[in-house]
Amino acid sequence: MGMMPGSVTQTEALRIERWTRTAVIAIGAIVVALVVLAFGPMFLGADAIGSLTRLFIYVILAVMWNALAGYGGMVSIGQQGFFGLGAYFVIRLAGFGLNPYVAILVGAVGVGLLSVPISAIILKLTEGRFAIATWVVAELAVLLVMFDPIINGETGTSLSQLMAYSPSVHRALTYWSALGFMVALLAVMFALLRSPIGASIQAIRDDTDAAEAVGVKVLNTKRILYVLAAFGGAVAGALWVASTITFQPNSFFSVQWSAFMIFMALVGGIGTFEGAIVGAIIFFLVENFLGSTGVWYLIFLGATALAFALFLPRGIWGTVERRFGINLLPVGYRVRLEALRASLSRRP
């Protein structure tokens, strides 16, 4: 500075943008849509309520997995462990006499706490080794859960406490719980990723050593995201058992859930907040159209995931965002150069 008389200070030249007009409009539209959805049980049929509940759970799963992998650089194929534990904790707590809907939150908090010591071990591994290690933890979890007599081993059990509600009340309560948790979790994740912690998380993903060198506490920062994703996964599992009532350990702890999460995030766009939501909606539609075809449905999911990894790793939303510069839910910082250009042209 000072050497050139016409040099400009950074604040004059660059505008750091955190919100855009499109983003404000998008969030407004989302709020309106959520308000309409909140009244869903008043005007929607039983099938639609059940389907939307499923969609909300998929959105939770996709956003959590995407945050872990796309922002934190932690590809997990063991999130089904937290999903299954979330469901198991609801059954266990309801068995102790707690209201099942209260148990969703209490159980998920429990799973979140449990993920803290797990993170101490597992975050020491990275990339592919981290991925399979998460899976080992999930496998161990299902083996241990089956020791609880309430589960009846591989046969499983059901959340019979929900039978106390009439079917329509049960449907509506589960729907509202799913909607509420989805909104809350997305809001927390959005705020987290926009915060300084979010910037640290992405710095770690891009270059762990460099992030550490500029003072990011790598392990603690990754842990925040890991525990939040575990909590989110547990909420999703708890909501799933509240919706289906039956709990079979091997299907709740199945690695297939990770395949679904990977499909949603990869197709939607890993590392974009909107992409995970887009991916969840696509997965929901694919399941509605192909779910009854059994093995062909799984072949389609595997082939699509492989094709996206090879040819379109940014996913649908990532490609759209890059091409058109649209950012509906901006978590990053955008540097505007117009002011700089203007001030440069003003220079004598």
Added chain:
Amino acid sequence: MNWIGALVQGILLGGHYALIACGLAFMYSVMRIINLAHGTLVVVASFAFWVLAANWGINPFLAAIGVVPAMALLGWGFQRGVLDPSSRFGLLVPILATFGFAILVNNLLFLQFGASPHSLAPYIGTLSYSSWTIGPDLYVGKLAVLIFVVAVALFGGLSLFLAKTQLGRAIRATSEDPATVGLVGISARKINAIAAAIALGTVGIAGMFLVMRDGVTPYSGMAVLLFAFEAAEIGGADSLWRTLLGGMILGVAQSFGALLSPQGFLIAGHSVFLLIVIGRVVLSKPSLGQIKARLAQWV
């Protein structure tokens, strides 16, 4: 079964796990990619042996002459078609690509073979069940011993190859620093494809013994991947001989666990894996020598 019997069976089982882990560990040591389709590829080889034996009555040991090179060729194609394109997008995309590949192939296998288990036991005469009696209450299966011997021979052969041959040195150099080997005229891309071919060659052998010993279903690949990974990780994932040791530790842990409870087999295996990882975390804390060295810098 007594504890000594469990120990012997566990060590022999370790040979089986090491054989299964060999390709995974080798690929990781050269390319730094954990191939999540590894177990699925083992099962693909298993089904190849099964089809040749069941449809044309070809003896598996004879069939290996064709299947192992075919798997190596598949490895070359897999590296060129899946690993290489996906690794251009960073370290995380190959994980997703190989996982997607595994889901795809598992379900294609299911479409072809159905869910029922397929085994080569009926096609290998008495080998699948005959055993030697070593002492009172102590038997060792001939097949288990054969697998262990093959595992040791394979690890020995591979180590010699890496240490003594020109190609082996090129592979080791590439795993150390893929960018620098280009300067001395080695194509890292070509070496990676060769390494993938070797890895899948060992997968062919592992697949043969898997379908003889346990039998397979189209979805066995997932469990195979977990055991292979645990063996490699317990061993340290970067040295071939330590993978053999890792397999033995896993095998012994599982076989002791099985003495305690029916689920103990799997629980003990997963637990010993986690304990080893915890152990490494604890040991990686700065040692007394390192602390002294750091203090010395301040003085």
